[in-house]
Amino acid sequence: MAERSIRQTTDGRSVAARLPKAERRHQLLDTALAIVREEGTDRLSLGHLAERAGVSKPVAYDHFGDRSGLLIALYRWIDTERMNTFRDGLVSRNPNAAEAISELASAYIDCAVDTSGDFHAVGAALAGSDEKAVVLQELQDQAVEMFVAILAPHSDLRPPELERRSIGLVGAGDALSMAVLRGTCSRADATQTFSSLIATCI
CATH class of the missing domain: 1.10.357.10 (Tetracycline Repressor, domain 2)
Incomplete structure (x- = not known):
């Protein structure tokens, strides 16, 4: 099942980007690793991950449950x-x-x-x-x-x-x-x- 995330186009319109769940998980883990490298593990929260990955918080919670x-x-x-x-x-x-x-x-x-x-x-x-x-x-x-x-x-x-x-x-x-x-x-x-x-x- 594909998951939806909201992204902004160059003219400010919101568009939905859909990814299969496995690809979304891979994207979230990639983003989490970037946070660890750039900001440290203390900054790694599900809310911050969702913001950096351009997805809603429920998507991040659905994949990992908690921090x-x-x-x-x-x-x-x-x-x-x-x-x-x-x-x-x-x-x-x-x-x-x-x-x-x-x-x-x-x-x-x-x-x-x-x-x-x-x-x-x-x-x-x-x-x-x-x-x-x-x-x-x-x-x-x-x-x-x-x-x-x-x-x-x-x-x-x-x-x-x-x-x-x-x-x-x-x-x-x-x-x-x-x-x-x-x-x-x-x-x-x-x-x-x-x-x-x-x-x-x-």
Whole structure:
């Protein structure tokens, strides 16, 4: 079902712009991310989002329910988008095993230790939220799927075994990233160690 938003033409007339619901949600999330980048998470409210996106408040509330729902949706979307972009880009280039392992290890560690990014800014705004823990588990599951998709062309393991090993690799990547954030390991050393672990697991 298409949703209607009101926009002004150059001569001041109001016209209705209609978008399918999925496209409207994508537009709203894009706008929410722009607000976070330009004004900070404190300015991210459903009312301000509706104003910036050129839709009525009920449209924004229909998609996200409340501010917490908006933050959760944005948190999930940011990480899903970057994982999908990385996975699809890497797979499309058909790298050899060494290249795939190196790029996967580097990208995973880099994303996890980037505390200045949009993902961490939105995550900080969700501190203490019970829903955040649920979403983090969903995102961890997606990370496992990404590892399987990237590593499968370079592994002779049966799919269930590769999935189990990918679960372990995601855990190892998270632990190495935490060591970098604590200052007990350099980013370069963590990436090298993670690359070695991936190579021995597939």
